[in-house]
Amino acid sequence: MAYMYQWLDVPWGDGDMGSWADRSPLHEAACQGRLLALKTLLSQGHNPNIITIDHVTPLHEACLGDHVACARALIEAGANVKATTIDGVTPLFNACSTGSFTCTEVLLEHGAKPQAEACQPSPIHEASSKGRAACIESLISWGADVDYDIPHLGTPLYIACVSQQLQCTQKLLDGGANVQKGRFMDTPLHAAAQKDCPDIIRLLLEFGANINARNLEQQRPVETAPPSSTAESALLLYEAMPQSLCQLCRLSIRNYMGRSRLHLIPHLKLPTLLKSFLQYR
Known part of the structure; x- marks a missing residue:
């Protein structure tokens, strides 16, 4: 299926309209994971935040295709890691959708929000629905x-x-x-x-x-x-x-600690076996 893209070769946020094209060369390179072509285009002055009519950026494309090297190159060139499409989709959502743990980490390291804004598609929900356990772990560690x-x-x-x-x-x-x-x-x-x-x-x-x-x-x-x-x-x-006494004790201890302190269990002055038990390991 062919899609018509309107792309803007202007800094992110500028209102001047650019020309029409089926697909920008930068989008194409990011989508196909062609790192050399992408770097060449960036060195020639192509805007890393060029958008389609649906506000899809090359970074969106790179993350959806799990092209980590392309995503890094775009971010280094100034790509907006918080960019959203007209549907509110972020590059982080795309990375979680495709199950790219590395892209997820790269985006979070460069300022992507682990938590979706209200009424935006949620990365952690997307990862949960598609079995992307590694992405879920990454999102939680970054504060989702x-x-x-x-x-x-x-x-x-x-x-x-x-x-x-x-x-x-x-x-x-x-x-x-x-x-x-x-x-x-x-x-x-x-x-x-x-x-x-x-x-x-x-x-x-x-x-x-x-x-x-x-x-x-x-x-x-x-x-x-x-x-x-x-x-x-x-x-x-x-x-x-009936539940075992061990199970009841474990639940009581975890409830007493609270979710915000569960990550401290490994640091408790307890035998390793007991700490593993409290962590269900």
Whole structure:
């Protein structure tokens, strides 16, 4: 499919309109990962912040294609790491969408915001929905809100459960995500039950998910699971077995510490085995 681009060979933010073209050479080089061609164009004075009619920059293209070297070259030439398309998409969102951990790190190191602005597509939600666990870990380490709630989507944890992404669910919980916070009254456990994901169900329960939480229809997670499914069996088994004292102690200690201090567990003056236990390792 051919797209028509309007590109501006002027500094970012200037209002003067440039010429029309199907695609700027800089966009093309960034999209295809042609580093030498991209550097040549930049050395010839091409603006790294040239935009299409949809305000897509070459940096957007490089990150979507996981072309790290091109992304670095564009940033070094002055590309705006916070640039947004007309839909609010940032280069960071594209990097998380494609699963480029290195591009994600490069953007964050150069000032990209780990947290999306209101009404903008959220990088951590995108990473959670597509199984980009490494990107999630990077975003959390740079200060992204692990419980960022978008009304029509819910939290990243809820999205990871809906998308059946076990590794992402683990990363979010390790990062201190609220195991009870989902979308409206639906908890992540409801989502995992509906999707028949016993592995995610067991993980959520280990982190203290409330098996008796009720959604808007006043249903518990077990009541939303498909009949005779593995999810239903896992929840019924959990209901029939009391939690161990070790599990209750671990949850109490983690709750007492609070999410903001969980990263300090490795520095506690405790045996390594106990610190690993508190970190679910």
